[in-house]
Amino acid sequence: MNFFERLYDASITIGGHGITWREIIGNLFGLASAIGGMRRQVWAWPVGIIGNALLFTVFFALGFTAHGGQVMFGQAGRQVFFILTSLYGWWVWQRNRSGKRAGAPAVRPRWATSTERLALLGFWLVAVVLVQWISRMIGVGWTPPSWYFWADAWIFVGSIIATFAMARGLNEFWLAWIAVDLVGVPELIHFEYYPSAALYAIYAAFVIWGFTVWLRVSRTSDRGADLNEELVSS
Template identity: 30%
Template structure:
C-alpha cells in the first residue's frame, strides 16, 4: 500500500515547457502555500495541514533512502504538535498573542543557529551526498528556528522564514530545480504578507510608517 502511494506521488502530474512536475511537488506546494496563508491569519488549522505535508515528504524521503531528511520531518511534526497545542491553549485562557522576540531569546537563537549550522554541515558532509552541505545546513537551521518562533507567535519568525527562502531560491536554481525555485519565490511573497500581518497584530507600526520616521 505504501509502495503504491509513493509510486503515485512520484508520478507525473503535469508537464510544461519540457519540465515534469510530480504529484508530490503539486501537493507539497499547494499544502505549503495554504499552510503559510493560514499561519499569516493565525489559524490553528495551519498545524494539521503542515503535519500532512510533512507525512508526504517522510514517505518520499524514506523511499529514496534519504533517512536524515526523513528524520528531520519528524522534528517538524513534533514542533507542529507543540505549536498546535500551544495555540489552542493560548495564554491564561485567551488566544496566544503575537509578540516580539526578547534580547535573551535572540541570543539563544543566534547561539543555537550557529552551533546547529556547524553540526549539520559536518553531518551532511560526512553522512550524506549533499553537494552544498553548508547551505543545506543554513536553510535547515533557519527553518527550525523559524518554526520555534511560529510556535510561540513571535512576529520575527517571518524574518527567519524570509531569510531561509532567500537562500532556498538560488540554492534550488544551483541544483537545477528551476520550478521549485519559482515556487519558493511564491512562498517568499506569502512570508512578506505574513510579516506585515503579524506586526500589525502585535500592535507595532507598519514597516512603511517605521521607515518614514
C-alpha cells in the same frame, strides 16, 4: 503498476521539467498553513503537517529517481523536524485557545526579547556548524559543491527555528523564513528543481506579506487591541 503506485508517481511537466502532484499538493498545504499561521488559527498546524509529510516523500525519493542519487538530506530531513516542531506548536496554540471565543486568534504576535533573540541566533549558528559537519561525516553518495553542506544546514536549522518561533508567536519567525528562502531558492535552482524553486519563491513573497500583517497586529497589541476581525475580513 497498481493504483497506489500510479497515484504516488503522478506528475505533470512544466517548462520541460517534471513535478509530481505530491510536490504541488504538499506546497499548497504549506501555503494554506502559512495563511492559517498569519491569521493565528490552530488549524494551521495539522494542515502544515500533512504538507510536510508529502514533501518528505518528494525530496527523499526524487534524488534517487531523477537526479542521479543527489539526495537533498537538508530538504528531506527538515520535513521530519517540521512535523515534530509542529506538534509542539499545535499543542501550544491549542492550549492558548482554551476558553477563548470561536475563531479567536491563538497567539498575540510580539517581538522576541533580547535574551530570546540571542538564544535563537546562537542556536542557529552553532547548529549550522554541527549539522554541516554531521552531513559531511555521513556523506550523500555523490560529490556536491563545497557550499552544499553549509547551505543545506542553513536551510535545515533555519526551518526549525522558524517553526519554533511561530509556535511562540514571535514576529521573528517570518524573518527566519525569509533567511531560509534566500538560500533555499538558489539551491533548488542550482540542482534544477525549477518547479519547487518557483513554488518556494511564491511562498517567500507571501512570507513578506505575512510579516507585515503580524507586525501591524503586534504594534496594535501593545496598545491592548486585537485586530483579528480585521485580519479575517482582509
